[in-house]
Amino acid sequence: MASTHGSAEQHASHTATSPADTAPDEGVLGRRYRWITIGMSALVLFVAFEAMAVTTVMPVIARELHGTSLYTLAFSGSTAISVVGMVVAGSWCDRRGPSTPLVISVVLFVAGLTIAGLAPNMLVLVAGRLVQGLGGGALTVALYVMVARWYPSRLQPMVFVGFSTAWVIPSLVGPFLAGVVAQTVGWRWIFLGVIVVALLGLLMIRRVLVGIPDERNDDVAWQPSRIVWSVVAASAVLILGFATEFGELLRWITLVVAAVVLAVAVRPLMPRGTLLAARGLPSVLLTRILISGAELAAEVYVPYLLIDRYGLSPAIAGLALTGGAIAWSGGSWVQGKVGSRVSNARWVALGVLSIAVGVAGTTLIAALGLSPWILFGVWIFAGFGMGIALPRLTVLMFGYSNRDDQGFNSSAQAIADAVGAASAVAVAGLVFTSLTAVGGTWPYTAVFAFGTVLTLLALGTATRVGRRR
Template sequence: MPGAAAPRILSSEYVWITIGACALVFLGAFESLAVTTVMPTVSADLGGERLYALAFAGPLATGVIGMVVTGNWADRRGPVAPLYTAVGIFVVGLLIAGLAPSMEILVAGRFAQGLGSGGLMVALYVVVARVYPQELHPAIFAGFAAAWVIPSLIGPTVAGAVTELWSWHWVFLGVVVLVLLALLMVIPALRGLAGGGDATTPWSLGRLGWSVLAAVAVLALNLVGDIPGVGPWLAVVAVVVALIAVRPLVPRGTLRARRGLPAVILVRGLGAAAFFGAQVYLPYLLTDRYDLSPTLAGLSLTGGALAWSIAATVQGRMGARLSSVAAVRWGTILVLAGIALTVATAGFGWEAWTAAAAWVVAGAGMGLMSPRSSALTLALSTPETQGFNSAAMTVADSFGSAMALAVTGVLFTALAAADPFLGVFVLAAVLALAAAVLAPRVGVGAGR
């Protein structure tokens, strides 16, 4: 209709699905960061020091399986049943962890959380493709990006306060009610999406098997690096196995950076690997070398999170005035520039504020790149492949970050007698450089 207002993600027809979907993303991210804060207390309370690392590695590994299963299911039957199931598994995991009498049971709950949260993100991406017109995709993905970033600002503080006032159990149990409320907001928009898939799409049991192998390899990579003598060699084997296993989980040509969708998936994975591989060690650098308090060191991450959120909001408002291809290119360049500045800080002993400034630059790059790589993935997908490609996108995030964190952990240990921080940041810079070099390839080609 001439003169009609352009639709927005908070227009009356989209407002509740927007709020509910962003709330689900927010709660998944909040839980991840909250657990990082309270896990030392949990471990001490349950006597589970030996399972401490597994409580983090396990959800990351099972999340890959959840992503693949949900993607295949959504292609066959649409996103509704997979979304409900993923939320249900996530809630069950929260309940198990929150009521756990032992560390073993808590880790089992964490495994369920990872399985559910991995499937949840894939299902939400397919819901976005089915509910929102394409011109609103950058805006809703900006909302998702903000929902991931905001918990990094408040999550640790809230989790710490809840633990001190009541108990660490409520960090898990309190989220259950909030997840169910968020789901209620989403349900009205899902009523018209029942079905909608292609029932002739086969169940890919092969891909499921590869996802299990990839998860096991990533999990092993997180655990074998510290084994005296053979740890680095076992880590190399785990990397090779993981790369072989991930190939069937992403579009053909992804590991070769074929133009179009395969390059989008690879660049997204490399960007996530570079950013999160460096981010873990940035507060460590500031506390170890510059004697900053944990609170001050954490402000470097807060700056990056704010920059991510602001950049994601700006690109969402620009819409078609900023092409997705250009946003991905500039985003990777900014991530590379931020990590390169961090390398210089570690290598030349520059002032601590330069590292904090570097992370603002890198965060802005992720805010540009992440929402637009999501939009490109859906734009280059057909209705029959939205589930697979959404799963591939989230697998790239999880797999890339997990691999980078595991390899940097091995590298940090190996270079302990030299300069471990410099080695870790150089590796992250190499990954960011690869993403920036390959970014121009995201704009040509289509399909799976």
């Protein structure tokens, strides 16, 4: 396994820009990298705050706007449409560099927040989330490409530590604060208030963007067919999200049709062999699809379970997400600190195992009606595992990339996260809706069990992320 890690790092180091290679002893906060590190972390900070806050209060929003049937679509729709932003941003970054896509993505994100914050009903709120998702998807790819082009492979894990650390403050105060805001001045300020944070983040990174001119590379085509396929993929997930409004039989027919359409649409957006778990980069991306889906499908129902079945307030229920997010940051810090002493492939396997423990444990708690406080502790394993696995999967992706396909592969990785999360949340919504009549905690148990199955599949694909020895 050590040789796998070494070859990946060596390949990644050849793709880094020359400025990144001229100061071998400099850290991510050294003179050369200081402002770009701070600026990117600031952008991650505002996205993190919004994500933690909205996940906490969405049960309250859905109830107030009389749109509980669209609960999962508020998550899956935003994530699904982000695929379009990722594909466009990937080509744009390869042709002109990441600076302009980064600015446009923040503008779109802010526009989506405004629409959602002023929404008179749940359908308009979902529309705002779609615009927000479009900008968020583009932002994700632009940040990945900036890391690939500006940092050598030895610093890349620590950059992702910085990204994870940017989740710490939102993790500590975001869920609780969101609950307090929703209970006092109203949930709308959770969206509108984040706009201020977004604009501050953009001002902080202005110094960096001025120093990063667009890079013309007309040899890279726009590939409009990939954009079309991304729209098809997003549409399939959106239709799947709306299927909760259909009758029982039509609901499951829609699931099958949407799954087939999604598989066909995703193939051109991913390296060959991704859906078949081919060794190397394809398995790296498939593992991300599975663990992203498992974690988010479970996470969006954790506060719902605590509020609906255990009677906890949104502020207290949000603390479960706080614990998981802090553990996520902790896992990222641990893997970054240990560095190359443990291979990337081994870190991925350990991370997926931890996620499986967290999601499976949550399933048992819901099924047996155990104390909600046990769930607070168990969910930490899921967050810790994500913090370990995702940075190393990203480093592996960089190692399988060269400068000409960094944008494509970064886009493919972000698409893997989005497709996995959006489709899993949509399916979870169908499962939950179908079992609502049964009552009790069974709908929640079924959703968490679905997430557990995904983690078990990921344990298999995680064995194929390295190069053949």
